Amino acid sequence: MKVLVAVKRVVDYNVKVRVKADKTGVELANVKMALNPFCEIAVEEAVRLKEKGVATEIVVVTVGATNAQEQLRTALALGADRAILVEADGAEPLAVAKLLKAIADQEQPGLIIVGKQAIDDDNNQTGQMLAALGGYGQGTFASVVKVEGGKAQVTREVDGGLQTVELALPAVVTTDLRLNEPRYASLPNIMKAKKKPLDIKSPADFGVDVSPRLKTLKVEPPAERKAGIKVKTVEELVEKLKNEAKVI
């Protein structure tokens, strides 16, 4: 079974982002970029399925700017077999889902794994939209994935606890943090990844219109919290909560 994994290049999660002075967006120049953490988990899960003999080939895809090739190489170093870059910077989840659907139609994967959300836009939409467009079942926020007998059993992290669903294949799984602990790429694998195939495509190759539906009017920093105080004793803390903040 072929597994398709979608990944995204985002600002490294440890970076404290700054909003641009002209309010047009977040400062991305000279900021460390990385593979979205949920996408790393998706790649790891695909590699583990291959190691178990469930997956035969892992194709990793990204939709992004030319330099997103770096993140595809990272995924290749982690164990993906080949990569596809669709050059479309800043595409919205619906457009990304349409491109992934077109690629899935060509590649015919048995399973598609994506992260539950990208930590830049925090949308949490692409996997669900792809599943809708392809008519696939979806196992979102997955913490356990078992593939057996032409079906996938997915345990999902839901508000009150865990829920398990069974999906007909092909299906889309979106990864939650607890699905696995991603491995690090070793130096020899990073070297080998440079020789693995990486195809570059454009949205037009798939006949997909990527024009945005949403217009960002402005981006602002959140309201600052007023500076707090340090209290010396528990008595002082409780007194302040009772009489000053009046919250208990």
Place this chain on the structure above:
Amino acid sequence: MTILVIAEHDNASIKGATLNTVTAAQAIGGDIHVLVAGAGAQGAADAAAKIAGVSKVLLADSAAYGHQLAENLGLLIAELGKGYSHVLAPATTNGKNYLPRAAALLDVAQISEISKVVSADTFERPIYAGNAIATVQSSDSIKVITVRPTAFDAAAATGGSAAVEAVGAAHDAGKSSFVGEELAKSDRPELAGAKIVVSGGRGMGNGDNFKILYSLADKLGAAVGASRAAVDAGFVPNDMQVGQTGKVVAPQLYVAVGISGAIQHLAGMKDSKVIVAINKDEEAPIFSVADYGLVGDLFDAVPAIEKLV
């Protein structure tokens, strides 16, 4: 304009997040219809009809909707959604699961987790783990939106008298089935809606030590949360996690105990009205957002607070 709000419910009653979503719908303006899709969900539909400001309740009662499977609900919402200007759902795990599916079927973008309504087509939403607020305008004919419940007040659960209308369409996509669930049992208030939240982090040391937080929480009528470090270490189940990837809370009082205050944790609680931090490391980033900080050993401080309240 007519707005369709998808109810979060357990078939017998309406969950709180639905009430916050109705308030967001009122801010957009227009007639508000509520869809209750479930199995044996008459009780939830009756409760929805009593919400102030709701003019009609649509009840889609079918075994196909019993466990809120996105494959089936997506088809239903996409079919009904064609007749509305806005389709809103709370940004719960259910809402996040089915609504993007319906949006894609309607060929429209989704606007996720709005925190403010600017106008009928313009909304504010947090991005980058809440470190920036984007104002976005939609050009789609149907605005499909998830609503961050903590950003809106709850609509009154009583006072309304909407008619309940059954909708026939039973969609079963046949792609998925429910196998089972394992829900965490708790007598304390629900984390997302609690007025007071007491959270523990790695500094708690082990799961057993959470007892002192439970004990304080029970005295305060509070819910208990946790940081990812505490969940990953196996101290508590993951549905207690507060943060970018867990629950977003905005209580009156948030007490962070033994939590350093990583960006991802702050994303889930920094809209709380009053934040208290108890940490022995006075350099911990949590103190930069705390209204009241106490530098000290949590194992002394937490029982001492409990005695005083």
